[in-house]
Amino acid sequence: MKEKLGVLVCVSLLILFGSNCMGRFVVEKNNLKVTSPASLRDIYECAIGNFGVPQYGGTMVGSVFYPKSNQNACNKFEDVDIPWKNKPGGIPVFLLADRGDCYFTLKAWNAQNGGAAAILVADDRMEPLITMDTPEETDAQADYLQNITIPSALISKDLGDRIKKELSKGEMVKINLDWREALPHPDDRVEYEFWTNSNDECGPKCESQLNFVRDFKGAAQILEHKGYTQFTPHYITWYCPEAFILSQQCRSQCINNGRYCAPDPEQDFSKGYDGKDVVVQNLRQACFFNVANQTGKPWQWWDYVTDFSIRCPMRQNKYNKECADQVIQSLGYDVKKIDECIGDIEADVDNPVLKAEQEAQIGKGPRGDVTILPTLVVNNRQYRGKLDKGAVLKAICAGFEETTEPAICLSRDMETNECLHNNGGCWQDKDANITACRDTFRGRVCQCPIVQGVQFIGDGYTHCEASGALRCGINNGGCWKESRDGRTYSACPNYDRRGCKCPPGFRGDGVKSCEDIDECKEKLACLCPECKCKNTWGSYECSCKGQLLYIHEHDTCFGKDANTQVGWGIVWVVILGLAVAGVAGYAVYKYRIRRYMDSEIRAIMAQYMPLDNQGDVPNQVSV
Known part of the structure; x- marks a missing residue:
């Protein structure tokens, strides 16, 4: 049966010796x-x-x-x-x-x-x-x-x-x-691993892997720069069975006395590069990441791997240390530090970097062993599917807790475009071109937006309302507003952070409409007998019959004719009364001040008058 099942296989052992090994493969x-x-x-x-x-x-x-x-x-x-x-x-x-x-x-x-x-x-x-x-x-x-x-x-x-x-x-x-x-999404940071290989001569799979690294590099570096993700590259190696350590196959495929091996790139031991070359370059890439990570720039691993694949391909016989060192130096790193990390590949001892890689290959928890190359592990769960920039980015974005996804997850390449049809069933203000519909890689969400610093509040489906001190500047806060005859009235009160309220002279819901109140018809103004009332939009005008003068504060008409019920005589009486009251008040004030000053003067003089009368005091005679 021509099917390829996802089962654990020790690739190098099968190629070299036909041996089987046991492991734990997890079906996602x-x-x-x-x-x-x-x-x-x-x-x-x-x-x-x-x-x-x-x-x-x-x-x-x-x-x-x-x-x-x-x-x-x-x-x-x-x-x-x-x-x-x-x-x-x-x-x-x-x-x-x-x-x-x-x-x-x-x-x-x-x-x-x-x-x-x-x-x-x-x-x-x-x-x-x-x-x-x-x-x-x-x-x-x-x-x-x-x-x-x-x-x-x-x-x-x-x-x-x-x-x-x-x-x-x-x-x-x-x-x-x-x-x-399908992927865990517990918090606002995603931890992901990329299990890869520096071999570039393994056919379509190697080509797709290199293309993915080049395409995804930009997105990966943005995510890493801003701390949204924690990325770690990994490399699979296998050990050579002790009984075959001295064989030509193990010596050409392994380093450190058979501890770390990789398959021959061409699967032909007599020509081209050997598996040993692949292991060393894998180790160099892992060491570059370790050094870059120590300097706080782990994202430069993507630059190194991309540049090496372009400048040092196997088919041009440049897949070697000399070319790799040139790439390392061009990125501003010290080759000696990378070499120190690589160590002695001929020594019969464990290499700490590759030993850690072999331990990481063993599955822990729900992940299972890593047995397929290349493999992406997101939040400790293995990714399945094509290594495509958009598909992988969706998987990584799915690892964020909902509503904490970075902006790159909401870019045009990731949108589901559900908002294009019936606005996704969300609230919208067509006049102001404001909508609560937002496309995400998870599908559309109905969420009241923030526009020019103004937060809209509501359920996102049927209602969103502008709030805050600046809300009237965005579509008048969603409130009614109209202009006539050079006058403009608004139902958005600047003193209130929420809600719409018709201004004085109008009544209505304040959102869709505010109707003018006819103060004259409803007898709300100009109530004096001589008053005449004229309604205007949003207000009214009062006047008096004949030669009468309208006083707005008292809603009263005053006339010059003495026969009128209310004439200028009353005005003069009022003015005279006020004048008399003022004079009387001033007189009282002066009288009280004068009495106060007299009492103060008497008190001061009383302190000194006895000195002037000492001669009148009889002398005391002792008996």
């Missing part, structure tokens, strides 16, 4: 939720394929189609065979294919070319789920592998049989593929 899974029919409605597990582009952090909804012919999807689907092909506006179709007879990747490629949005492969035996991997055989036609973009999943035989049964009855089987919990 995501959820599959059947929403209809009712007989299948439940949540199931499925295994993520190690190709294509899983939608980490997101979901995908579709209906299942099981073809009447080509049920294993090993052949191309002709137009007559694909009535299920997606049409604009139609629900995505998930092709259900049987396991067997060809590579998993070929099934996915044929499904993708047929228009399927995803492929579900039903197992043909009762067993635990396995990981569908890419073919390794050299005669495999693998030129399409890097072009597979649809997600894939292996489902159990039991679930596959039950889906087929419902489809045969004419039922529509709707499924929601959910990758939101």
